Amino acid sequence: MSNHSATLREAIEELIAVGSLSPGQHLDETELAQRFGVSRTPIRETLIQLASMGLVVIRPRRGAIVAELGPQQLVEMFEVMSEMEATCGRLAARRMTPEEQQALLAAHQACKEARDAEEPDAYYYKNEVFHETIYAGSHNQFLIEQTRNLYRRLRPYRRLQLRVRNRLANSYDEHDGVVQAIVRGDGDLAAQLLRDHVMIQGQRFADLMASLPQLTQKHAA
Structure with a gap:
């Protein structure tokens, strides 16, 4: 190409x-x-x-x-996304080099700065780097490619989630637990925390559904 x-x-x-x-x-x-x-x-x-x-x-x-995603498709895709991220986190906890851990800490710090500035758009891009660093840390090229592909597919919806009230602060706090687990080498905890971080269910799903018109209103206008 x-x-x-x-x-x-x-x-x-x-x-x-x-x-x-x-x-x-x-x-x-x-x-x-x-x-x-x-x-x-x-x-x-x-x-x-x-x-x-x-x-x-x-x-x-x-x-x-x-492409448009219906509610059922969204839930199914986020379910798979959460499992893929969990696997990346589990492997990253075992395989990340000290340099890669430093890159993860730097990406986490960049998210903190965007959170403190209360800038959802800036946070979104820093958040993408944060997750990408974890994918790379899995050292499994096939997994990295598949996870990236699904992340791409869900980007508009992941971005929209960050506009929900208090989501920036909550997202950052969830990242904090993930970082600590990965740096400690606790793969099972890293996997569980990432799964919970990415999964949309309950109130998170209701909030995303309520926000969806923001994504489509320009088109309808």
Whole structure:
């Protein structure tokens, strides 16, 4: 894949992650080509790549739309996400090098600064680095790739969760327990804490469902 096409994919993926392109929104190839100053061919190729990642749905003769997840799909995907993260945490507790532990502590500190500044968007990006550091620490390349792929798919929804009241502070506190468990080498505890951190159920699920209109209202407007 060329750098240019990777950049284009990342740019459109980012617009989906932040809700600028909303679930269910039609993706106009001509409009996107104009926005990015390219022809329609690379846009079409990029949409096919995003469809293979599950972020876009291409419908015969009707063009592409941003993928939508229903409540049941969301629960199922977060359930799998929580198990994958738990596995990454368990392995990271056993396999992280001292340098990787330092990188995890640095990522945790960056989350603290974003939390203190009460900036959900900044926290979201630091949070992504935090989780990515744990994936890398598993030293299992196949697991890393699969976990990243699902994280990507759920990015808009994980981002939305951080806008729920008190979620930043709670998220950071949960991270703190995870970091301590990994640094101590307690894989079972790290796995349990990550599973609970990522899983959406009960009130967390109700809050996410109540927030979903924020993700789709631009599209409806």
